Amino acid sequence: VTAQLRDEFGQCANIKSKQTRTNVQSAISSILSRLKYYKRPPEHGMAVFCGTINIGGDRTDLECEIIEPPEPLNIYLYRCSSTFELEPLEQMLGEKEVYGLIVLDRREAYVGFLRGSRIEPVRGVTSTVPGKQRKGGQSSVRFQRLRLIAINEFYKKIGDLASEVFLAEKDFFERFKGVLIGGPTPTKEEFEAGEFLHHELQKRIVGLFDVSYTNESGLAELVENASDALKGLDIIKEKAVMNRFLQELVKDDGAAAYGEDSVRKNLELGAVDTLLLSDRLRRARLKLVCQNGDYTEERTVSLEPGKHIKDIDFGVCPKDGGTLYVAEESDIIDELTALADQSSTAVRIISDDFEEGSMLYSAFGGIAAILRYRTGY
Structure with missing residues (x-):
């Protein structure tokens, strides 16, 4: 080289x-x-x-x-x-496992992806299926026949859309793990039984799940209700560990901590069972040294997009007014993970693609911990 x-x-x-x-x-x-x-x-x-x-x-x-x-x-x-x-x-x-999501009833449908722990909405369609009440002048038998034809055509439209979207996925045969279908009974059962999906998708149907919404919001509900079928998926694991943290937090004697200072102290004591870090953290841990060699300080700084450490004013040495310079630099996630490894602490990187994950960043500063025992910090 x-x-x-x-x-x-x-x-x-x-x-x-x-x-x-x-x-x-x-x-x-x-x-x-x-x-x-x-x-x-x-x-x-x-x-x-x-x-x-x-x-x-x-x-x-x-x-x-x-x-x-x-x-x-x-x-x-x-x-x-x-x-x-x-x-x-x-x-x-790129996420190694991808699932296709379909939510539908006889009025509308929406398709999307579950990529790792991230839900990606793609596209929706609406139907022209008439309601159950026929117009005056139509025979009941003829109206029901026309309605069934319209339902069948709408199912076909959904199947064509889902097949087009899912089969276009890069490395389909290696990464695409299955299809989750959500909706009311008997709509989702009719859709599966009618085999409206491409045969490569039809054989990859993971299961059918009840959902209340069949628009974009229904995709998140589908993933939630399919949790038992997706126990190995990252988003399910992340939800479970975040719920465990929140449960500990509300207890009077709960073993939980949040915020960098509190979590860092507990890590140094070896009291952390599971360290929770938001994937949105953009901070660096710095070791600042005075140019005269008589002062050292560790400091965490936030790094906004486009902001570099060399652009930050660190002030002057509190001892002699000398210039402070960066002697060591590490990403906050790497630094806390290394600290966690010293006491065999599990580390989970939490995405903000679900409510509890977003809460970790917005309400708890992106750093939290489930403790082995309470420490007072």
Whole structure:
């Protein structure tokens, strides 16, 4: 790898634009200097991204990131381009299990996906099925026959829509695990029995579940009511652990804590059974050191989109007024997880795609814990 990079550095002399040539050579030099710290490649390989980015006001900055992926990176790729090649890593982040969701009655229907713990609504349809009361002048038998024809046509319309949406899913045969159908009785049973879905979907029907709503809101209700059939799915596990935390929280002697300071103290005591972290957390844990070497401080800072640590004013040393600089930096999730590992604490990353998950971030600051015992913190 380093041999190729050195060769590429030499090839940069052929780049006509002086600015582009300088940017590329600076990026390659930065990569080579960072690779010196690796005696051997990480277990799953590594992805190195380095380049000059525009930070506004005609100013640029050299950014260099080395990522160790969660899964083996079975590809060697070198790209010199105006954009970073992210697809191999994005594929690892994609949900491994996908379910199709259908909610329907004789008036309307809605389809969507359950991707990991995230519900993704897609599209709905409405019917022209007449009500049970016939208009004057129509015979009862003829009216019922026309109504059954309309119902059948609507079921076919739903089946065509669901088949179109679900079969278009990337890597369908590897990732698509099944179809959940929700609705009142006997509508959902009629839909299944009529085999209105494509045969690849029909054989993947997981089950039929009662729901009160058949619009977009019904998708969440369907997932909730299908929890027993989806016990291994992330969203069900996340809901269960969040409900356990909330139950402990309302008890007079409940073993629960929330907020970074309280949870951190309990982690240091080894009192945390399960650490709950919102996937919306955007914070860094910093070790700040005075330039004169007489002061050290640990501080957590929030990182809003587009905000960099180098843009933050840390103030001055409270001892001598010297400049504070960042000696160590880590993501708050990584830092708390490492602290949890020291006492064999389970760690759950909670999405905000359901009510309790959203509450973890908005009401509890994105950090909470179920305790092994109460500590007073």
